Amino acid sequence: MHRRLFLSATALSVLSAPAILRAQSGVLGIYSARHYDTDRQLWDGFTRATGIRWRLIEAQADQLIERIRSEGANSPADVLITVDLGRLARAQQEGMFQPVQSAVLNGRIPDNLREPGGHWFGFSMRARVVMYDRNLGLPAGLARYEDLAKPDFRGMISVRTSSNIYNVGLTASMIAANGEAATEEWARGINANLSRPPQGGDTDQIRAVAAGQGRLAISNTYYLGNLARSQRGADREIAQRMAVLFPNQGEGDRGTHVNISGAGVVRNAPNRAAAVAFLEYLASAEAQRIFADGNSEYPVVADVPPNAFLQGLGSFRQDTLNAARAAALSPDALRVMQRAGWR
Numbered sequence: 001m002h003r004r005l006f007l008s009a010t011a012l013s014v015l016s017a018p019a020i021l022r023a024q025s026g027v028l029g030i031y032s033a034r035h036y037d038t039d040r041q042l043w044d045g046f047t048r049a050t051g052i053r054w055r056l057i058e059a060q061a062d063q064l065i066e067r068i069r070s071e072g073a074n075s076p077a078d079v080l081i082t083v084d085l086g087r088l089a090r091a092q093q094e095g096m097f098q099p100v101q102s103a104v105l106n107g108r109i110p111d112n113l114r115e116p117g118g119h120w121f122g123f124s125m126r127a128r129v130v131m132y133d134r135n136l137g138l139p140a141g142l143a144r145y146e147d148l149a150k151p152d153f154r155g156m157i158s159v160r161t162s163s164n165i166y167n168v169g170l171t172a173s174m175i176a177a178n179g180e181a182a183t184e185e186w187a188r189g190i191n192a193n194l195s196r197p198p199q200g201g202d203t204d205q206i207r208a209v210a211a212g213q214g215r216l217a218i219s220n221t222y223y224l225g226n227l228a229r230s231q232r233g234a235d236r237e238i239a240q241r242m243a244v245l246f247p248n249q250g251e252g253d254r255g256t257h258v259n260i261s262g263a264g265v266v267r268n269a270p271n272r273a274a275a276v277a278f279l280e281y282l283a284s285a286e287a288q289r290i291f292a293d294g295n296s297e298y299p300v301v302a303d304v305p306p307n308a309f310l311q312g313l314g315s316f317r318q319d320t321l322n323a324a325r326a327a328a329l330s331p332d333a334l335r336v337m338q339r340a341g342w343r
Ligand SMILES: [Fe+2]
Pocket: none
C-alpha cells in the first residue's frame, strides 16, 4: 500500500507540470499576470456559472509569454491575461493569440477597447491622469496633456521613465493625435519640466507631490484608488489630499488617454470553447465588478458603474483611439521620448 503510493508519486513527479495539466482534459488553463486577492472570486464565479474547472499559473506577463512559447504545441494555456495593452500587443506579435469572434464580447466591449481581429479584449480600464495636491490647487493654464510641455510648469512634473509601458501608451496616443514631430517637441517640454530625474512607479510620483516635490504627478487612476483603500492611514491621507485632472476634456477635444487590462485565447488552447466562454464570463456584470474592483479600475461594459472611489473622481470622456493602434505606435513613441532626452 505504502509502496504503491510511493510509486505513483514518483510517476507523477517525472511528468512536467504542463503535461499533468494538459492531461486533465476539460480543465481551463488560466495564465494570469494579475495578482489580486479578489481574482479567485473570478475563477470560482466562472466555475459556478459553467461547471468548468480551472488551473491557474500566475507570473509576470513576460514570463508567461516565454513559458507559453517554450511549451509550444503542448501548452495547457487556454487564456492569457495581462495588465497592459503593450503586453497584450506583444503577446499578439509573438503569435500567442488566436482570433475570437463572439457576439457577446463584440456587443459588450466597446470597439476601442478590443483588438479589431478579436485577438485580445480589454476587461478593465484605467485613465492616465494628472494628480495634484488639492490644497495647492491646479496651476493655471493646465487642461490638456499638451499643456504639460509649457514653460509655465518648469520643475513641476513627477513622472516615471520613458521606457515605462504606460508612458509609452500615452505618448503613442499623442503621436496619433498630433504626429511624431509635435510629440517629440512635447516630450522635450515634459523633460524640461521635470521636478526630478524619472524614478520609481506611479505611486512614487503621487507620494513625491504629496511631499511637496513637484506639483503634478502623472499616474494611472488605480494607483490613487489603491492608496485610498490601503491598510496604512498615511496612504489614505495622501489619497485624500490628491485631486485629479482628466486631461483633454474640452469641447471637441479627444478625451483622456486610457489603457486596459485584458485577455485573449491562446493559439493552441486545448479547451477553446471553454476559453471563449471564460472571456464572455469576464464581460458579465458579475465578473466586471470583481475584475475592475480588484485593482480599482473602471469596468469596460456600460451596465456596470465604477466603484465609489472612482465615481468620486467624477466622470470623463475617454480618447477612443483603438488600443491596438496605440500599441502599434508604441515603438515610435519610445523612440520619440528617447530622442527628446526623457530618461
Ligand atoms: Fe500598474
